[in-house]
Amino acid sequence: MGNSIWQNMQQKGYSRRDFLQFCATAATVAGFGKSGVAQVVSAFEKKEKPAVVWMHFQECTCCSESFIRASHPIVADALLDVLSLNYTETLMAPSGFQAEKSLSDTLKNNKGKYIVLVEGAVPTKDDGVYCMIGGKTAESILQTVAADAAAIVAWGSCASNGCVQAAKPNPTGATPIYKLVDKPVINVPGCPPIADVMMAVVTHLLVVGQVPALDSQGRPKEFYGRRVHDTCYRRANYDAGLFVESWDDDGARKGYCLYKMGCKGPVTYNACSVVKWNEGTSYPIQSGHNCIGCSEAGFWDNGPFYQHLASFPGFGVESTADTVGTVVGVATLAGVAAHVVATNVRKRKVIAEVHAEDQKES
């Protein structure tokens, strides 16, 4: 350790040109623009590369999978190399005691300077037995690594909001990271998050050495400040009221809006429609599928992906608030109709009574 990123890249055989390219991409991705390239170059040349530990708890590794597909191959490659990734269960060479030692050494030697990236939620039920590594619970490991961390990043929906593990009835008590540590956490939700967004967050931490601007839910504003719907290229069809009605209709072929197919774009904050996926190739809606809201808390419980509204509990799978509302509305109308009939049946008697009373009074 002690090397800068540039030194490290040289050792790996990258040219100066590759390095500058990498810096330019990193600057763009992190949102510094052209003017920031010099800043990035100097940071990567001089700054000692920070130690990074990447923790895996209750997760499926889709975040890691996404990360290694960042758009610029050099960036992905280099970042994995350049980060002193001192501990990550899925990618590291050591195993067993060696792995544990590598973790504890990193924490000891880089007190207050290392970065913690967390993938996965942490189970809290039954003393946390549902996720144990090396005989320790995920929660106790998290507390240990978080104690002296310079920054904590929660990768993906699992770490940011619990994702599928926390879906009802949440049998393991899966809990997002920010609820367990008393430090600010950078939430990067998504299932998985977009590779370039992950890259940008890491780059930001490395280059500026600071946490990027976050919104009230701890998400980087730059990428989670807008709804998928706001920049969706099908938006014109939405405003025009041109909707896909079924997956194989003419509208689907013409690329109409997927709103009626249950698109969650209007309620989902993510950068998919801008940054896109796989080197900017496409994103779900562009490929013809509705957004399922994967970066929103509780999206698994907001039930069927192909329905605009969630199912209404207790009324069968397909029924929504509208089904219930219609039943209530019709029942009310029926009640009113019955009342009209009853009133009219009794009409003569009531009118006669009132007249009799009037006469008595006067």
Place this chain on the structure above:
Amino acid sequence: MSTPGIGVKDVFTANGSAPVEYRRIYVWELPVRAYHWINAIALVALCVTGYLIGAPIRLFNAPEAYEQYWFGWVRFIHFAAAYVYVFNFLARLYWGFVGNKYARWSAFFPLKKSQRQEIVDVIKADVLETKMHGPISTGHNALAGLIYFGTFLAFVFQTITGFALYSSMSSSWLPRMFTWIVPLMGGEFAVRFWHHLFLWFFVTFIIVHIYLAFYHDYIEGRGTVSSIIGGWKFDRENRGK
């Protein structure tokens, strides 16, 4: 009595015999009536457009998006009606402090025993169609007042969730003040769900309300329906104080 009661002697000759004396009472002042009808129109517009936003029908099908904008207009009407409805509602809240005794907040809460008795009476009259004993309030009856108060709470809820949803699509100051509602309710999906669910409260209220206005017009026999248009109700002499 502070309300102007004009001592007109209307002659009621029901059976062609004995006259009964009625007094006119100015119950709903102009601001209350204006509020009522602006609110009714805005709410119907909100319910219809809101339903369409949730479940758009296949209205027109131009081949290309640039040729039409109907869904955009539906949403525009929803937002425009929302502003009318909210400021109209705020005006009514204010009038509850300065209006006549029938419009005041005290008419909305059953604080007195007689009011609670009236609630039981009205429920019996409405549901079991029994005869009401004793005089019924001249303004809102005690049950109606309480239900209107519940409705006002629903108005507040729908306003809050509506503006919270609107805050993600508008940069003006009023919706901006509601941004914090979204995380509080667990995300925009949840806000939308509740906002949508409450649509059905309003639909149910409107059905029952309009019917009961007509029904009470009939059983009370003193111009309930016309009162919300012209402001006057009728009371027998020495009654309804």
